[in-house]
Amino acid sequence: MPKTPVPLTVPDLSAFARALSRQLDPPPGHQSLLNMLARASGFRNYQHLTAANTARARLDAPPEPPADHARVERALAQWDDAARLRQWPARRAVQELCLWALWARLPAATTLHEREVNGALNKAHLFDDAAILRRSLIGMGLLTRNPDGSDYRRAETAPPPEARALIARLSARAKPG
Template sequence: MPKTPLPLRADDLTTFVRALAQQLGEVSPSHLTLMNMAARAAGYQNVQHMRSAYAAEQRLQRVSKENPSDARTVERALHQFDDMARLKQWPARRNIQTLALWALWATLPANRSLKEQEVNELFNKEHLFSDPATLRRTMISCELLSRRNDGSDYRRIEKEPPADAKALIRALGTRRRMRSEDALEYNDA
């Protein structure tokens, strides 16, 4: 006769282990040993592994409660990039332009001063339509990039990207990693 799984739920491992120790009496192992035994019985390596898995689950639940990204908009923005994660053309729609700028923003070094030429070189690696000036100006107007009035000091403005931008940055990240790996293989050959 097959056994039907019977779920066991305990709101707090410490309380559960204390009650178990009382049941076992004097033959009970130490509190920590018993906690590790219960954690292993639940499929974890030990109680620390159980705690870290729970903490990670809590963090993921907080992230999933954020505003979800609009997959259609992210997909439209992705179509503006080639297989190497370079922006093929300047998008016509403003919301797609802004997402594309966030993707370029993610490639700029954080907390570092750049000269205009350095910004141009970075942007030229990330787009194919040879207009870094438009990208710089638009990023400044969208408050993603700052510069001194004389144009000598450019800095990425650190702020939290919106959900759509995060999704686009993640999707393009895999393409950029492939581009980096291809470049390394080419240099090694």
């Protein structure tokens, strides 16, 4: 008569090992018992079991969607060789990607005055209209300001894949040599 396997799921192997240790006479050390349990489930030792579960969790995480490189290319065409925005793009999708690249140039976790924000934006574009860029960054939620407009702060949020690809390419362009 074949035996039916009975699965055992233990939320915390360490607590399970402590409880099992109390039932053994003489009880082995905690680490020794963890290694025995890991070997009994097919692993070399407890460290191997931990590494395998950590890798499984990383692999089970949903993969990041790939960047739409055609959109990145359209946005990249708006920038010069020194990674400065040449003109304000006509298409909203391209504008948004360009705003992400400008957002990346603002210092993180720093309160800035309007003059400092304008200075950072003026270094990053050639068409002399920091106000439209600043207002657009605020409209997209990438920049926040006090109600009186005195202090600005970069909103810390993860850029979409296309924005990360654009930021990386512009960073490579901006580096000398």
